[in-house]
Amino acid sequence: MRVNPSRIFVCVLAMSGLLTTSSGFAEWPMPTDNLGRPLYEAGAVAVKVKPGVAKGLTKAAPHRFGVVSLDKVANELQVQSVRQMVQTRLSASRPDLPDLTRILRVQMPESANVLRAAALFSADSEVEYSEPIPVMYLDETPDDPNFNRQRYLSQILGEAAWDVHKGEDGIEVVVGISDTGVEWYHEDLVDNIKQNLGEDADGDGHVIELSGSDWIFDPGDENNIDDDGNGYRDDFVGWNFYNDAGRGDNDPDDPGSHGTHVAGLAAAVTDNGLGVAAISWNVKILATSASNSSSGDTIDRGYQA
DSSP states (O other): OOOOHHHHHHHHHHHHTTTSOHHHHHHSOOOBOTTSOBSEEEEEEEEEEOTTTGGGOOSSSTTOOSOHHHHHHHHHTTOOEEEESOOOSHHHHOTTSOOGGGEEEEEOOTTSOHHHHHHHHHTSTTEEEEEEEEOOOOOOOOOOTTGGGOHHHHHTTHHHHHTTOOSOSSSOOEEEEEESOOOTTOTTTGGGBOOOGGGOTTOSSOSEEEETTEEEEOGGGOOSSOTTOSSOTTOSSEEESSOTTSSOBSOOOOSSSHHHHHHHHHHOOTTSSSSOOOSSSSOEEEEEEOOOTTOTTOOTTTTTO
16 A cells, blocks of 8 residues: 555654644744755645535635635635646546545645644544645656657656666676677667776777777777687677677677667666666666577577577
């Protein structure tokens, strides 16, 4: 069951006795997030009233409920308007659904203490609950142009995870892609490709470099020697286990597109103004190719990769 943190907060305050007096609220600081931003909208609360109460709302008195006890609270809080928060006709045609028309937005002066207001309304017998209205901040919105079309990120709550951690610090994490290969020189992948500096024969700190507008293997490192002793010669960015000759080589390029797509989901460079956003912001990609141009929709050397 999902629990509303606003209601918990009001309940805790009630148990601590801070809801009983105006002075208690004056001494209680309004809650903020870790960036100092307010957690709730200024001067507004949501009030869900009992069935029938919302029918008493009138245009003639837009700042009143039409219920004596609630109007007394509204007068004390200097309420400016009371209106339905959600406009829907489903409540009449679908009685099996929650009646959203009973949720009201109550607007007060911005200086009003919304915690005290929520507590006062919640204490009325004509109210099911009242709570401050949370402020929703867009904390992490990557500038990658295709981000808004990437439904999977919202489905796995990726944006919520980024509010906690984006993989931007700590030890380096390398994700191995055992698939059809990876277009490692792709503009949205190349900065996150894991470079095997154990094969950096000329010691210049990289094993791939730009030649004009193309990424290539560093010619100064191409010596056909297994410099790092791992069994693969010149394995600068991974390994191709099944090239078109049926053998292996040091270019794990993708003869299709599936492996490149998977690599992009896992570790494309996020927030770089290009292409797509990945679930992590800086995980490195170790590319392997387990298919060749004749493989079709199969991965032929997946275990080796």
